[in-house]
Amino acid sequence: MPTWGQYLEEHQPRFMEELLDFLRIPSISAISAHAGDVQQAAEWVAARVMAAGMEHVQILPTGGHPVVYADWLHAPGKPTVLIYGHFDVQPVDPLNLWTKPPFEPDVRDGKVYARGASDDKGNMLVPILAVEAMLKGAGALPVNLKFFFEGQEEIGSPQLGEFIPQHKELLACDMVLSSDGGQWSETQPLILVGLRGGCGVQITVKAARADLHSGMYGGMVQNPIHALAAIIASMHDADGHISVAGFYDDVLPLSELDRERIAKVPYDESAEIESLEVPALFGEAGYTAREQTWGRPTLEVNGIWGGFQSEGIKTVLPSEAHAKITCRLVADQDPSRVVECLLAHVKANTPPGVTATVTPLAFRAFPYLVPEEEPGNAAVREVLVEMYGKEPFYVRSGGSIPVCSLFQRHLGAYTANFAFGIEDEGAHSPDEFFRLSSFRKGQGAYCTLLERLGR
Amino acid sequence: MPTWGQYLEEHQPRFMEELLDFLRIPSISAISAHAGDVQQAAEWVAARVMAAGMEHVQILPTGGHPVVYADWLHAPGKPTVLIYGHFDVQPVDPLNLWTKPPFEPDVRDGKVYARGASDDKGNMLVPILAVEAMLKGAGALPVNLKFFFEGQEEIGSPQLGEFIPQHKELLACDMVLSSDGGQWSETQPLILVGLRGGCGVQITVKAARADLHSGMYGGMVQNPIHALAAIIASMHDADGHISVAGFYDDVLPLSELDRERIAKVPYDESAEIESLEVPALFGEAGYTAREQTWGRPTLEVNGIWGGFQSEGIKTVLPSEAHAKITCRLVADQDPSRVVECLLAHVKANTPPGVTATVTPLAFRAFPYLVPEEEPGNAAVREVLVEMYGKEPFYVRSGGSIPVCSLFQRHLGAYTANFAFGIEDEGAHSPDEFFRLSSFRKGQGAYCTLLERLGR
Numbered sequence: 001m002p003t004w005g006q007y008l009e010e011h012q013p014r015f016m017e018e019l020l021d022f023l024r025i026p027s028i029s030a031i032s033a034h035a036g037d038v039q040q041a042a043e044w045v046a047a048r049v050m051a052a053g054m055e056h057v058q059i060l061p062t063g064g065h066p067v068v069y070a071d072w073l074h075a076p077g078k079p080t081v082l083i084y085g086h087f088d089v090q091p092v093d094p095l096n097l098w099t100k101p102p103f104e105p106d107v108r109d110g111k112v113y114a115r116g117a118s119d120d121k122g123n124m125l126v127p128i129l130a131v132e133a134m135l136k137g138a139g140a141l142p143v144n145l146k147f148f149f150e151g152q153e154e155i156g157s158p159q160l161g162e163f164i165p166q167h168k169e170l171l172a173c174d175m176v177l178s179s180d181g182g183q184w185s186e187t188q189p190l191i192l193v194g195l196r197g198g199c200g201v202q203i204t205v206k207a208a209r210a211d212l213h214s215g216m217y218g219g220m221v222q223n224p225i226h227a228l229a230a231i232i233a234s235m236h237d238a239d240g241h242i243s244v245a246g247f248y249d250d251v252l253p254l255s256e257l258d259r260e261r262i263a264k265v266p267y268d269e270s271a272e273i274e275s276l277e278v279p280a281l282f283g284e285a286g287y288t289a290r291e292q293t294w295g296r297p298t299l300e301v302n303g304i305w306g307g308f309q310s311e312g313i314k315t316v317l318p319s320e321a322h323a324k325i326t327c328r329l330v331a332d333q334d335p336s337r338v339v340e341c342l343l344a345h346v347k348a349n350t351p352p353g354v355t356a357t358v359t360p361l362a363f364r365a366f367p368y369l370v371p372e373e374e375p376g377n378a379a380v381r382e383v384l385v386e387m388y389g390k391e392p393f394y395v396r397s398g399g400s401i402p403v404c405s406l407f408q409r410h411l412g413a414y415t416a417n418f419a420f421g422i423e424d425e426g427a428h429s430p431d432e433f434f435r436l437s438s439f440r441k442g443q444g445a446y447c448t449l450l451e452r453l454g455r
Numbered sequence: 456m457p458t459w460g461q462y463l464e465e466h467q468p469r470f471m472e473e474l475l476d477f478l479r480i481p482s483i484s485a486i487s488a489h490a491g492d493v494q495q496a497a498e499w500v501a502a503r504v505m506a507a508g509m510e511h512v513q514i515l516p517t518g519g520h521p522v523v524y525a526d527w528l529h530a531p532g533k534p535t536v537l538i539y540g541h542f543d544v545q546p547v548d549p550l551n552l553w554t555k556p557p558f559e560p561d562v563r564d565g566k567v568y569a570r571g572a573s574d575d576k577g578n579m580l581v582p583i584l585a586v587e588a589m590l591k592g593a594g595a596l597p598v599n600l601k602f603f604f605e606g607q608e609e610i611g612s613p614q615l616g617e618f619i620p621q622h623k624e625l626l627a628c629d630m631v632l633s634s635d636g637g638q639w640s641e642t643q644p645l646i647l648v649g650l651r652g653g654c655g656v657q658i659t660v661k662a663a664r665a666d667l668h669s670g671m672y673g674g675m676v677q678n679p680i681h682a683l684a685a686i687i688a689s690m691h692d693a694d695g696h697i698s699v700a701g702f703y704d705d706v707l708p709l710s711e712l713d714r715e716r717i718a719k720v721p722y723d724e725s726a727e728i729e730s731l732e733v734p735a736l737f738g739e740a741g742y743t744a745r746e747q748t749w750g751r752p753t754l755e756v757n758g759i760w761g762g763f764q765s766e767g768i769k770t771v772l773p774s775e776a777h778a779k780i781t782c783r784l785v786a787d788q789d790p791s792r793v794v795e796c797l798l799a800h801v802k803a804n805t806p807p808g809v810t811a812t813v814t815p816l817a818f819r820a821f822p823y824l825v826p827e828e829e830p831g832n833a834a835v836r837e838v839l840v841e842m843y844g845k846e847p848f849y850v851r852s853g854g855s856i857p858v859c860s861l862f863q864r865h866l867g868a869y870t871a872n873f874a875f876g877i878e879d880e881g882a883h884s885p886d887e888f889f890r891l892s893s894f895r896k897g898q899g900a901y902c903t904l905l906e907r908l909g910r
Contacts, residue, residue, distance in 0.1 A: 032767075282808030293671065
């Protein structure tokens with residue numbers, strides 16, 4: 001029988017074709033017309049983990065997009081490891097900025113370009129292939145293993161808040177490895193010790209029953225765009241602090257040690273400015289850019305619209321204006337409590353002459369902080385030091401992986417990031433890609449890590 | 456020879472047939488497929504004014520839809536009066552809301568129903584018939600007269616801004632009478648003493664070169680929607696005053712007499728609130744709703760857009776945000792000067808971390824205000840008082856009729872509204888109609904007014 005290393009080497013051409021197949025499924029969880037594609041992706045994943053040799057493969061309903069579960073539990077006395085990932089992807093607009101269509105994966109320069117290539121289909125296929133190599137090679141895994149792949153990560157995992165506590169027995173494990181994440185660079189590993197949480201609301205401001213002639217009515221009827229702009233402007237002060245009452249109440253301040261650790265991670269502000277093509281960085285006064293994104297909460301308008309948006313002129317006084325807002329939260333903020341603060345703020349800051357309605361969005365994630373000496377991360381550190389020949393950076397992420405706090409709260413298990421995406425790969429942006437070298441390297445790394453966890 | 460009164464009485468059946476003929480021409484200026492119909496209407500008008508006895512009849516090209524000119528200049532020592540109107544009409548959609556086809560005029564209940572019946576074909580035929588009655592009756596007019604009828608009013612008279620100054624000699628006159636307008640009601644006359652002007656800009660705010668992940672970058676990169684909201688919010692204070700430096704510099708304050716005249720025009724605020732379905736009216740503090748729309752300038756965002764606007768959630772930090780803004784201006788504001796103020800304001804109020812670009816829009820109309828003692832309006836007032844047995848309301852309009860300020864600026868002539876449409880006649884809407892009583896009454900009224908002007 002081949003070793004897992006031989007098996008991996010031999011089957012790379014097939015694995016590559018499978019990756020392209022997986023990337024062709026437009027499993028955009030945010031757009032309801034794509035619900036069937038998310039389901040199709042779940043079926044593709046279920047078939048793929050079954051082919052890898054996993055057992056008890058199930059597509060489980062959640063009330064929203066489904067999850068895929070599978071296990072292999074034949075290592076008595078060994079720890080139980082749950083591997084997490086997601087098969088849904090972000091929307092693709094603006095489509096015109098893509099070099100090739102986002103669901104026609106294109107391999108060039110050692111990279112595969114497609115929506116979801118890095119986030120997270122490429123990364124989540126990696127441990128499936130590693131498990132296949134061990135099961136078809138040695139015929140067994142060194143640990144008890146569960147796969148738990150979801151189809152709603154990109155919309156904030158709205159149903160998992162109920163699903164995970166309802167399936168505590170099924171998902172019970174000693175630790176979680178997440179395939180949704182990455183390393184610092186091609187040569188520098190990282191250990192993820194914190195994630196921001198999140199929540200969101202949509203604001204609708206209404207004035208008159210229909211659009212009005214701006215000559216006949218302009219000046220005597222409140223313009224809902226003006227009202228919405230005033231509401232949005234009231235949410236930050238000129239120094240970038242959030243002005244919503246109560247918003248910061250539960251925020252743990254950054255300790256001196258936190259700030260020292262963050263400062264150890266290299267950061268080139270002028271390179272960032274150049275790469276983003278912004279005139280300057282801008283954020284909450286009193287914090288470095290890293291501290292702003294890793295250790296401080298945000299309130300961000302993700303989209304705004306109202307009135308006439310086409311070419312030319314239409315002298316209309318619009319009847320409605322809309323905004324979508326999401327917040328990134330840090331420990332110990334509670335997303336529900338922050339939504340309450342937003343509701344109260346909009347109520348208190350709505351100008352006269354309009355009505356404003358605030359609807360909570362289905363995005364509610366607790367922030368997440370891992371103790372540094374946590375055993376999963378310790379094992380991951382050892383493997384990374386072997387692979388890269390250097391110590392990992394201990395970093396936080398400004399993003400949210402809601403499921404990490406759910407695993408922690410309901411399964412008592414911390415999540416160790418073990419994935420090989422790199423920040424320049426355009427997750428959520430046009431021309432997303434994944435390095436084929438990461439795809440290959442990750443497979444062996446997962447085998448090594450599982451062996452170490454089974455020792 | 457008959458008096459003009461006898462002539463009018465005798466020829467009403469023919470005039471009625473001619474009105475129906477004129478209404479059958481689908482001269483929709485906004486739809487390029489109807490350009491030939493606009494031309495046909497110009498030819499119909501040219502033939503009709505020639506038949507009325509006018510001289511030097513010409514269809515003149517403008518680069519767009521044509522104008523029709525004619526004159527009768529045999530009253531030495533008498534004033535020269537230019538009568539204005541337009542033979543183009545609005546589009547007809549939604550067609551299914553018309554009782555009869557819009558270009559098959561239908562007479563019922565003392566009204567003629569057709570597109571253009573009131574705005575402006577019925578109204579503009581009236582002075583042609585009055586002139587015919589005087590020329591065929593007395594054989595002469597009491598004043599020197601010019602007709603100037605255009606075919607592009609419903610699309611904002613785009614070519615007249617060049618045409619009128621280029622034809623100053625041809626159009627030279629002491630006053631203009633406009634057949635495009637109307638009276639307050641069947642029993643209440645009005646005098647139009649002001650129109651608002653306008654100008655506009657589009658604002659584009661840019662941050663990073665592409666949309667960013669709000670988790671990875673949120674907190675350290677300025678959000679262009681926040682920046683745009685701050686810019687928009689900076690343009691008004693909480694009392695509805697415009698906060699753009701220099702904006703009010705040239706605004707003529709409303710005099711006590713202005714305010715008295717405006718207050719004399721009946722206005723039911725609670726009926727307005729109910730009809731608009733707004734929680735309350737809102738406008739610049741210190742002014743009534745009528746004063747706000749008739750006598751004060753506005754700055755109105757007509758549309759705004761940026762970032763994610765579809766169903767669901769996309770936690771994006773957008774790269775761009777956009778707004779279209781138009782202002783309504785009052786005397787003596789200069790649209791170009793106001794655009795300069797907007798440019799300077801945006802420059803001074805752009806938050807850090809973004810760039811803002813301001814592009815002027817192709818909307819530039821001077822405001823228009825008639826001195827109360829202007830001779831044309833004084834003569835019109837006398838005729839209206841005789842006809843209706845009561846003083847007219849002195850009203851302004853919040854809208855813009857660019858040609859009035861063009862006549863004033865280039866010919867030095869004020870325009871007196873002398874027309875008999877009524878607001879309920881559905882100009883721009885389905886089932887537009889014109890009262891036959893107004894059609895008949897207007898003909899004699901024009902004869903009376905011309906006699907008075909010739910005295």
